[in-house]
Amino acid sequence: MKVTKMHALGNNYIYISEFEEKLTNYQLSDLAVQLSDVRKGIGSDGMILIGPSQRADIRMRIFNADGSEAENCGNGLRCVAKYAYEHGYVHGQTNFQIETKAGIVDATVYPDAKGYVPSVTVDMGTVQFGPEAVGFRGEADRAGRASIEVNGDIYSGYLVSVGNPHFVQFVENAKEYPVEEIGPKIEHHPSFIHRTNVEFVTPKTPYELDFRVWERGSGITFACGTGACASVAAGVAAGLLAEQVTVHLLGGDLRIEIRNGRVLMTGEAVEVFTGEVHI
Numbered sequence: 001m002k003v004t005k006m007h008a009l010g011n012n013y014i015y016i017s018e019f020e021e022k023l024t025n026y027q028l029s030d031l032a033v034q035l036s037d038v039r040k041g042i043g044s045d046g047m048i049l050i051g052p053s054q055r056a057d058i059r060m061r062i063f064n065a066d067g068s069e070a071e072n073c074g075n076g077l078r079c080v081a082k083y084a085y086e087h088g089y090v091h092g093q094t095n096f097q098i099e100t101k102a103g104i105v106d107a108t109v110y111p112d113a114k115g116y117v118p119s120v121t122v123d124m125g126t127v128q129f130g131p132e133a134v135g136f137r138g139e140a141d142r143a144g145r146a147s148i149e150v151n152g153d154i155y156s157g158y159l160v161s162v163g164n165p166h167f168v169q170f171v172e173n174a175k176e177y178p179v180e181e182i183g184p185k186i187e188h189h190p191s192f193i194h195r196t197n198v199e200f201v202t203p204k205t206p207y208e209l210d211f212r213v214w215e216r217g218s219g220i221t222f223a224c225g226t227g228a229c230a231s232v233a234a235g236v237a238a239g240l241l242a243e244q245v246t247v248h249l250l251g252g253d254l255r256i257e258i259r260n261g262r263v264l265m266t267g268e269a270v271e272v273f274t275g276e277v278h279i
């Protein structure tokens with residue numbers, strides 16, 4: 001099977017083109033787990049499929065490293081846009097639509113003189129706040145902020161959906177935060193019906209923030225595009241951030257802009273290698 005490894009700010013996935021590979025004989029969750037395993041597979045944060053769409057120019061499906069299928073993936077969308085453009089799937093259009101389980105988004109690629117795409121903007125649409133949006137059993141305030149208890153400690157955060165669920169917490173120092181210890185406890189907290197992605201963010205000024213994430217189904221990753229969108233939206237709602245912000249993630253920087261309520265995300269997309277796996 002032909003696969004391509006790509007990353008965006010270190011958030012790395014194995015990409016498979018359904019235009020080239022027939023996957024009907026595979027159990028997709030198992031395939032994602034196998035490929036993501038660094039010892040017995042390739043090693044990645046998960047698997048992403050690029051395929052034909054009835055409703056948009058192309059379709060993305062995203063599976064986390066544990067095999068669960070997610071609704072959306074911001075870093076994946078930028079890589080899918082790069083892949084689709086460079087492989088001629090969108091016939092040279094620099095602006096096109098990608099279908100996800102969370103809906104259809106617009107992507108804009110910026111090819112260089114050789115036709116390679118180093119960076120991409122995706123219009124991620126509007127985000128939703130509150131318990132219903134993320135599948136949270138419990139109360140929230142009018143801003144969509146909720147508290148949960150873990151081993152006697154209280155954690156407060158914004159419930160934000162970017163198609164997929166996020167719990168965004170403003171903390172004093174995201175860089176030093178024990179993400180590995182607290183992240184999984186919140187991901188699996190019984191209040192979150194579908195589990196959740198967990199963000200720990202520290203605004204440094206109204207224009208930039210430090211960001212760390214514990215991703216549902218993948219654990220600590222170097223970046224999370226939907227998480228960055230959710231965090232900036234929460235920061236704007238809290239009056240802490242402006243509408244044009246640079247997010248500092250472990251793997252590099254992402255530009256997030258909120259324009260007329262819509263969240264635009266701009267950042268890199270990188271191909272690492274293309275090869276063949278025998279699975």
Ligand SMILES: N[C@@H](CCC[C@H](N)C(=O)O)C(=O)O
Binds near residue numbers: 064072075164
């Ligand atoms: N890394 C992604 C999000 C991938 C899915 C997420 N773990 C979930 O289960 O919702 C991004 O860049 O947005």
